[in-house]
Amino acid sequence: MSFQTLSYRPSENGVAHIAIDVEGKSVNVLTPELHRELGEVARCLAADDTVSGAIVYSAKSSFMAGGDLNRIVRYYDDQRSPEQAYSESQTYTQSLRALETCGKPVAVAINGTALGGGLELALACHHRIVANDASIRLGLPEVTLGLIPGGGGTQRLPRITGIAKAASLILQGERLTPEQALEIGLVDQAVPADDLIETAEKWVLGEPDPQQPWDVRGFRIPGGSGLNDMKIGRLFQQLTATVAAEYRYNYPAPVAALRCLFNGTTIKSMDQALAVETREFSALTRDPVARNMIRTLFINRAGVKIRELLSDAASEQLKQRCLDAYVRQGIAMAAAGIEPQRIENIAFSAGLVDGPLALAEENTHRKPQSRSDLASADIRDRLMCAQVLAACQCWEEDIIDPVHADLASHFGWGFPSYTGGVMSYVDTLGLNRFIALCDDLTSRTGAALEPSSWLRERAQDEDRIYPPPD
Structure with a gap:
């Protein structure tokens, strides 16, 4: 035979x-x-x-x-x-x-x-x-x-x-x-x-x-x-x-x-x-x-020197903008009456390395004027989407492309590997669902997660970030 x-x-x-x-x-x-x-x-x-x-x-x-x-x-x-x-x-x-x-x-x-x-x-x-x-x-x-x-x-x-x-x-x-x-x-x-x-x-x-x-x-x-x-x-x-x-x-x-x-x-x-x-x-x-995980940790990583990527100015800017957005979202939720430790615990359960309040420089542990019982899923989504929107802005400004953004987010500050990185997070949902999620969080919880008009226009033409596989 x-x-x-x-x-x-x-x-x-x-x-x-x-x-x-x-x-x-x-x-x-x-x-x-x-x-x-x-x-x-x-x-x-x-x-x-x-x-x-x-x-x-x-x-x-x-x-x-x-x-x-x-x-x-x-x-x-x-x-x-x-x-x-x-x-x-x-x-x-x-x-x-x-x-x-x-x-x-x-x-x-x-x-x-x-x-x-x-x-x-x-x-x-x-x-x-x-x-x-x-x-x-x-x-x-x-x-x-x-x-x-x-x-x-x-x-x-x-x-x-x-x-x-x-x-x-x-x-x-x-x-x-x-x-x-x-x-x-x-x-x-x-x-x-x-x-x-x-x-x-x-x-x-x-x-x-x-x-x-x-x-x-x-x-x-x-x-x-x-x-x-x-x-x-x-x-x-x-x-x-x-x-x-x-x-x-x-x-x-x-x-x-x-x-x-x-x-x-x-x-x-x-x-x-x-x-x-x-x-x-x-x-x-x-x-x-x-x-x-396969796409980001193995296929996209092939041929990329991670140490050099992370020392690149574009990756440093991506990291700073994403973490700033993450911290601001945590501070806003704490100020709105959500228990600080609950915010930190939900961040940890989402696979994030550090909680937003642990990264914050100002004292966020003062007692808020009122208490909020925001759902855990909403807290988690706000923490994730804040970082992802900041990454999309970097993409829009041509600071970094999606492949390198995914790699930099995982290896640079520990964005969870199960998501594939900040851009794969969007890709998994689809651009339209991601935009709808951000709009919903903003209207219901005051999250201030407003997708740009550029991202909305892009979603009308193509619902995904990565091209479909051959």
């Missing part, structure tokens, strides 16, 4: 060689073609009477970098239905499941860094061998992208390392060296790079059991599973509290990862457990947070 992203070659010793080589890419990344072709090659392997097993390796200098971020960032704007998102998300999962249940042993030879979907491919193989090169990194960093592992990582990893270690690796996006991976059982062997293929072939020729441990009747997850297990129940409570404190409910991915880890591991059937993960993953691909 002929493939676009990999090759299948039976060898004389009865071991098939599956080499991954995504065309047109300097490193292997997951593409829809690779998603599908891995399943096709798994079925080819199962039907090939000339081989007893297979080895999987990369034809490039590294193993696999994970998903294609330029493709993933388009998911949100594609406005896919939940059913379509689920269907597209399960292709890779089904292909890896076909590989690990093909009835023949499959070893993977990891010659370089394997992240995200690359490591998930390795986890679906029956034996994992890595080159003992200290520069190699193995990990599942999807949470740092606003996603979760979507190719079985939230289910296979805890069945290998136990739930506690898997939770740490997934929630923190840790990247392990081969030595660290070997220590926790993430890989089975670490050998010199020149010995990878030979070692993998030798393992397959030893006629090992072609069944994953979790598919063997009576398998139990190391360290226990299920909320009826008191130790696991306490772990879940602890991690839930930690995620709430660290992410303040603004990031859906860590919560989704916890649900996968705990709900999926209570299910004995791997296929049903994988369905839990696919539901969670596909929902995240339809959420703007993943789009915002």
Whole structure:
């Protein structure tokens, strides 16, 4: 059979060689073609009477970098239905499941860094061998992208390392060296790079059991599973509290990862457990947070030297004007009778590093003449929109463009990454909804958030700031 992203070659010793080589890419990344072709090659392997097993390796200098971020960032704007998102998300999962249940042993030879979907491919193989090169990194960093592992990582990893270690690796996006991976059982062997293929072939020729441990009747997850297990129940409570404190409910991915880890591991059937993960993953691909984080923190950041950007006069002016507007909004709300500590707490819950009153130079803690019970959502919106409007004014005056404004706002003063930055905040709502929000806050709460006529005119022509993805 002929493939676009990999090759299948039976060898004389009865071991098939599956080499991954995504065309047109300097490193292997997951593409829809690779998603599908891995399943096709798994079925080819199962039907090939000339081989007893297979080895999987990369034809490039590294193993696999994970998903294609330029493709993933388009998911949100594609406005896919939940059913379509689920269907597209399960292709890779089904292909890896076909590989690990093909009835023949499959070893993977990891010659370089394997992240995200690359490591998930390795986890679906029956034996994992890595080159003992200290520069190699193995990990599942999807949470740092606003996603979760979507190719079985939230289910296979805890069945290998136990739930506690898997939770740490997934929630923190840790990247392990081969030595660290070997220590926790993430890989089975670490050998010199020149010995990878030979070692993998030798393992397959030893006629090992072609069944994953979790598919063997009576398998139990190391360290226990299920909320009826008191130790696991306490772990879940602890991690839930930690995620709430660290992410303040603004990031859906860590919560989704916890649900996968705990709900999926209570299910004995791997296929049903994988369905839990696919539901969670596909929902995240339809959420703007993943789009915002990937676009700003990875795609827009590529090639930009952050230190130089932040020292640029335009970024300094952007920062000063945004923070001045933020502080003024906080002072105005405090003067209108809103409890100062409440303002600060809501700023913190929104993911902002410092409260506006903490940044204010004047004493804002004097008692106001009257007390206001403004809704928390209104306080939050006023604090965010004040900064964003100031950024839009900088854009209008051609001081800074949206891409660099997003980068400068996040890396310069900690504007929350889940928004993607000050301009992505607008882009997520759409210009017209953002303008309507500012007008509503101004009329109802006296927020003094008046969008300029330039911004209103622009919204009539185009509702978004960033161009639609190709």
